[in-house]
Amino acid sequence: DWLFTTPLLLLDIGLPAGASNRDIGALVGLDAFMIVTGLGATLMKVEIARFTFWTISTIAMIFLLYYLVAVFGQVVADADEETVSTFNALRNIILVTWIIYPVAWLVGTEGLNLVSLYGETLIFMVLDLVAKIGFG
Numbered sequence: 001d002w003l004f005t006t007p008l009l010l011l012d013i014g015l016p017a018g019a020s021n022r023d024i025g026a027l028v029g030l031d032a033f034m035i036v037t038g039l040g041a042t043l044m045k046v047e048i049a050r051f052t053f054w055t056i057s058t059i060a061m062i063f064l065l066y067y068l069v070a071v072f073g074q075v076v077a078d079a080d081e082e083t084v085s086t087f088n089a090l091r092n093i094i095l096v097t098w099i100i101y102p103v104a105w106l107v108g109t110e111g112l113n114l115v116s117l118y119g120e121t122l123i124f125m126v127l128d129l130v131a132k133i134g135f136g
Contacts, residue, residue: 002035009135013068013090016083017076027067034060038102042110050110058102065095090135097131 007028014024034057041053068091076087104127105111108120115123 003032005132006031006035009094009132010068012135013087013094014072017072017087018079019072019075023067023071023075027064027072030060030064030067034064038105041105054102054105054111061098061102065098068094093131093135097127097134100127 010027010031011024014027019027037053037057037060041050041057044050044053072087072091076084079087100123104115104120104123107114108123109115109117
């Protein structure tokens, strides 16, 4: 579902901010790359491949979040105060929650196995609730 929901979140924050279609498209493309490489990390059977894909996905996420802050932040800077305030609140929800996802994967059963499957599932469930419903 992340290939459907996260681009919608990025579209929902980019359009009101006044971001160009090119900037939104670049961010959505980077998002899709991040998700697909994260999925690769989960599906790989060889440990080094799992952590390599996790690293690539996490680096993509860092670029995505930087792009969201730098490019979209610059675009929205000229907007009215209410738009800027709403953008900042939504951006911060994305920043905080999305940073936790790779950490949750890392401590979960596919990563270092520090958290049980039930704990990992709970973490992802709460993250999804906050990241998606909280954003909405």
